[in-house]
Amino acid sequence: xxxxxxxxxxxxxxxxxxxxxxxxxxxxxxxxxxxxxxxxxxxxxxxxxxxxxxxxxxxxxxxxxxxxxxxxxxxxxxxxxxxxxxxxxxxxxxxxxxxxxxxxxxxxxxxxxxxxxxxxxxxxxxxxxxxxxxxxxxxxxxxxxxxxxxxxxxxxxxxxxxxxxxxxxxxxxxxxxxxxxxxxxxxxxxxxxxxxxxxxxxxxxxxxxxxxxxxxxxxxxxxxxxxxxxxxxxxxxxxxxxxxxxxxxxxxxxxxxxxxxxxxxxxxxxxxxxxxxxxxxxxxxxxxxxxx
Amino acid sequence: xxxxxxxxxxxxxxxxxxxxxxxxxxxxxxxxxxxxxxxxxxxxxxxxxxxxxxxxxxxxxxxxxxxxxxxxxxxxxxxxxxxxxxxxxxxxxxxxxxxxxxxxxxxxxxxxxxxxxxxxxxxxxxxxxxxxxxxxxxxxxxxxxxxxxxxxxxxxxxxxxxxxxxxxxxxxxxxxxxxxxxxxxxxxxxxxxxxxxxxxxxxxxxxxxxxxxxxxxxxxxxxxxxxxxxxxxxxxxxxxxxxxxxxxxxxxxxxxxxxxxxxxxxxxxxxxxxxxxxxxxxxxxxxxxxxxxxxxxxxxxxxxxxxxxxxxxxxxxxxxxxxxxxxxxxxxxxxxxxxxxxxxxxxxxxxx
Numbered sequence: 001x002x003x004x005x006x007x008x009x010x011x012x013x014x015x016x017x018x019x020x021x022x023x024x025x026x027x028x029x030x031x032x033x034x035x036x037x038x039x040x041x042x043x044x045x046x047x048x049x050x051x052x053x054x055x056x057x058x059x060x061x062x063x064x065x066x067x068x069x070x071x072x073x074x075x076x077x078x079x080x081x082x083x084x085x086x087x088x089x090x091x092x093x094x095x096x097x098x099x100x101x102x103x104x105x106x107x108x109x110x111x112x113x114x115x116x117x118x119x120x121x122x123x124x125x126x127x128x129x130x131x132x133x134x135x136x137x138x139x140x141x142x143x144x145x146x147x148x149x150x151x152x153x154x155x156x157x158x159x160x161x162x163x164x165x166x167x168x169x170x171x172x173x174x175x176x177x178x179x180x181x182x183x184x185x186x187x188x189x190x191x192x193x194x195x196x197x198x199x200x201x202x203x204x205x206x207x208x209x210x211x212x213x214x215x216x217x218x219x220x221x222x223x224x225x226x227x228x229x230x231x232x233x234x235x236x237x238x239x240x241x242x243x244x245x246x247x248x249x250x251x252x253x254x255x256x257x258x259x260x261x262x263x264x265x266x267x268x269x270x271x272x273x274x275x276x277x278x279x280x281x282x283x284x285x286x287x288x289x290x291x292x
Numbered sequence: 293x294x295x296x297x298x299x300x301x302x303x304x305x306x307x308x309x310x311x312x313x314x315x316x317x318x319x320x321x322x323x324x325x326x327x328x329x330x331x332x333x334x335x336x337x338x339x340x341x342x343x344x345x346x347x348x349x350x351x352x353x354x355x356x357x358x359x360x361x362x363x364x365x366x367x368x369x370x371x372x373x374x375x376x377x378x379x380x381x382x383x384x385x386x387x388x389x390x391x392x393x394x395x396x397x398x399x400x401x402x403x404x405x406x407x408x409x410x411x412x413x414x415x416x417x418x419x420x421x422x423x424x425x426x427x428x429x430x431x432x433x434x435x436x437x438x439x440x441x442x443x444x445x446x447x448x449x450x451x452x453x454x455x456x457x458x459x460x461x462x463x464x465x466x467x468x469x470x471x472x473x474x475x476x477x478x479x480x481x482x483x484x485x486x487x488x489x490x491x492x493x494x495x496x497x498x499x500x501x502x503x504x505x506x507x508x509x510x511x512x513x514x515x516x517x518x519x520x521x522x523x524x525x526x527x528x529x530x531x532x533x534x535x536x537x538x539x540x541x542x543x544x545x546x547x548x549x550x551x552x553x554x555x556x557x558x559x560x561x562x563x564x565x566x567x568x569x570x571x572x573x574x575x576x577x578x579x580x581x582x583x584x585x586x587x588x589x590x591x592x593x594x595x596x597x598x599x600x601x602x603x604x605x606x607x608x609x610x611x612x613x614x615x616x617x618x619x620x621x622x623x624x625x626x627x628x629x630x631x632x633x634x635x636x637x638x639x640x641x642x643x644x
Contacts, residue, residue: 108584111577229398264413271406282390
């Protein structure tokens with residue numbers, strides 16, 4: 001039983017990281033209507049910038065470095081969208097051109113990361129502290145902070161989507177871009193802001209992934225991307241709340257199965273849940289009409 | 293034989309092998325429009341099954357694998373191709389019927405990684421992370437080939453197989469079946485409205501493509517004698533896509549040109565460059581960055597590839613071949629040259 005609660009604790013931490021990254025991916029997918037396969041590399045890059053600012057130069061506090069790393073990825077995402085992705089999306093009507101371009105972008109970013117930092121595993125140097133008992137769960141201070149960040153961000157995204165003008169414009173665009181445009185929404189501006197938010201969340205998710213796992217390689221973002229895909233599809237692609245629910249489900253399932261079956265097959269658990277969802281409810285748990 | 297010829301024939305082998313792989317992906321993506329991001333998984337299944345069938349029983353070899361029947365060369369290769377087809381049926385039944393492009397791509401790329409994960413971790417299947425090795429060289433015993441003479445010999449065998457598969461593929465793409473595939477690629481709804489069973493035809497296309505993937509993979513393990521998980525990370529699928537897009541989607545000759553440019557010149561030739569001291573792997577990293585950039589530039593400036601898809605004329609309509617200035621788009625999305633009116637429906641889609 002102790003093992004179970006321990007794995008639930010880990011599951012909630014993984015779910016927090018997944019929720020941040022899945023919401024970032026879904027926000028962008030909802031607006032631009034294509035999946036960004038370079039998202040995992042955005043994450044790894046955010047983690048590396050955080051790591052460098054914290055450990056190698058400047059020696060900033062880890063949380064300050066994390067904010068800087070995230071914002072840097074947000075800016076990078078906007079630039080890449082302006083220079084590469086949105087011209088392709090405008091020019092070609094079929095989505096697979098853009099998909100292949102994001103795939104190519106992923107290859108380029110990954111190998112730039114490898115060229116700069118090499119293939120060695122790096123470790124975030126976090127001070128060792130005692131785990132705290134919270135109910136039946138056993139969590140460290142850093143895990144609690146990561147969970148708190150995730151909860152605050154989720155509430156923030158929810159509030160933004162429901163109450164602000166920006167959020168309403170984003171939801172309108174996600175439902176129907178042309179209609180939103182004719183209603184006077186500046187779709188180009190919304191797209192830019194969305195890419196900034198998506199990139200920032202990617203950078204943040206990558207950094208907290210590095211902090212919770214403790215280690216970091218250029219490939220760690222790409223490996224995690226597949227778990228994000230599972231969470232997003234299980235929740236229902238393009239649905240922000242579905243992404244949150246999928247994150248909790250996949251996060252808990254992978255960690256609990258890791259404790260009781262074999263940690264090596266964590267990823268496969270996520271994939272099995274994905275396949276079962278596809279068989280039973282192909283559009284995901286929180287399906288949005290017209291998106292699948 | 294000097295080293296230089298050893299390298300040259302290795303390059304020749306990969307040229308032919310990626311020609312086969314690219315033809316397989318072309319029938320799926322270029323002709324039918326299925327964005328198969330798990331392609332390298334199908335290659336791996338063909339490779340492992342071919343290798344495991346050629347190897348003798350695993351008892352006492354220090355390796356762990358299933359099968360181990362010691363079958364002779366062309367038989368195991370065919371079965372490897374069929375094993376890959378078996379995977380295609382499962383994948384098609386679960387995902388092809390239910391999902392549209394983006395979702396399918398996400399599920400397939402995840403599948404590719406999960407296959408990788410299983411083969412890497414589950415040792416009894418195909419020897420885990422070490423992969424299969426010491427796979428017997430085909431015909432080596434019969435023809436008394438040495439390690440040196442085997443390389444050019446097997447490059448030639450691969451060339452013959454590639455030529456045969458090319459002939460079959462051009463028969464398929466020219467047949468009514470090929471036209472059905474292209475109709476589905478251009479517009480599923482229209483094809484369905486004309487009475488074509490979209491799923492059935494997509495399944496056929498998946499099966500043909502997977503057979504090519506399996507055979508291409510099987511040839512790799514027969515050539516190098518070993519195959520392990522580092523050879524088929526999900527990113528490798530991108531290399532085959534690069535071959536396809538650089539060469540020209542929808543054109544079998546283009547596959548050969550793309551294979552020459554991408555696989556031979558950009559991927560295998562730089563591997564022979566001396567490493568930069570103190571920076572292991574830097575050349576490969578730069579190489580990958582270059583391939584990524586080349587692919588994006590190619591898609592932007594020449595989306596139809598080096599050898600564009602041929603304009604197919606429907607003679608039965610009897611319309612004069614006068615050209616109508618349509619802003620067509622080849623499957624690559626080419627800003628178009630004038631297209632004869634009767635094919636405009638099949639092979640062209642307007643730019644947005």
